[in-house]
Amino acid sequence: MKAARYVLAGAALASCILTQTVHAETLSFGIISTDSSSALKQRWQPLIDDLNKQTGLDVKAYFATDYAGIIEAMRFNKVQIGFFGNASAIEAVDRSNGEVFAKVKYKNGEAGYYPLLITNSDSKWKSLDQVLKNTKEVNLGFGDPNSTSGTLVPSYYLFAKNGINAKTAFKSVLPSSHEANMLAVINDKVDVATNNTDMLDIIRTQKPQLYPKVRVLWKSPLIPSDPLVYRRDLPQATKDKLRNFFDHYAEKDLHEQQIVNAISGYSGFADLSDAQLVxxxxxxxxxxxxxxxxxxxxxxxxxxxxxxxxxxxxxxxxxxxxxxxxxxxxx
Structure with a gap:
């Protein structure tokens, strides 16, 4: 009887160790809500599938309704790796024990992307100057509070430098995702909206019939491309697997190149550190x-x-x- 108990206890211990081992290798990959969850999953899942095959990790996509949801999920260790904008990456580093380790590269060779202010091509708003002089008549589609291109950059370069407080100057301010703001402009639900060249390229390639309905009123200085962040307390072996995968993904393989290009015109990834955020x-x-x-x-x-x-x-x-x-x- 004692022997049987020892065998059962040993089996339970082995099962517990095995469970812990599997858990240590299971990661959640948080992706900021620039678009609907279904659209993001469609674009990112093929890369995550390759990540799992090539590293032996068990990585699952994690989506939230806003940027803060991913930041908080990393803070409480529900997310261990994430794709962020630069502003939200700052929050992940400062509040969620995050560390920048890679960034996306663009197929067109650009080192980053450009925040935009857009309107419908048939809108009465023909110029940036016209909008800024008549803000009380303008409904503004703004970005997520933690969005670099949707909020931070236009707040600074577009509004603050022109002596405008976006929260009070406009007739209404409606924060939303890049996709929702793009569609709101196309469908005349808002007069103007912040956005970026990534989303504009997605519309151009995936919904070309809608592309002519967008007019760009303002384009910011170049913003460094979006970073990938993982938790600092991940095992070093796991960090090494992640860095190695992203450092070499889509370097030569045509199928991998097609996958990253479908995400948002990317060509691959480059090694990076927190210095990107300065x-x-x-x-x-x-x-x-x-x-x-x-x-x-x-x-x-x-x-x-x-x-x-x-x-x-x-x-x-x-x-x-x-x-x-x-x-x-x-x-």
């Missing part, structure tokens, strides 16, 4: 500084104090960026 952090701090300067509810002393603190952070980022560039030049 320019986006600087932009966010400059935007915050402008908000403090224009805040009528703060007295002069509070403004000086907050601006001094922000200037210190900006200077620290400048120094970090200079050091990184110096190290890169020395190699």
């Amino acid at each position: 320019p986006i952090r600087q932009m966010a701090l400059f935007q915050k500084k402008q908000q403090v300067q224009n805040d009528a509810h703060l007295d002069d002393a509070d403004k000086r104090s907050q601006i001094a603190a922000l200037d210190q952070k900006i200077a620290a980022l400048d120094n970090a960026q200079t050091a990184t560039q110096t190290q890169a030049a020395a190699k």
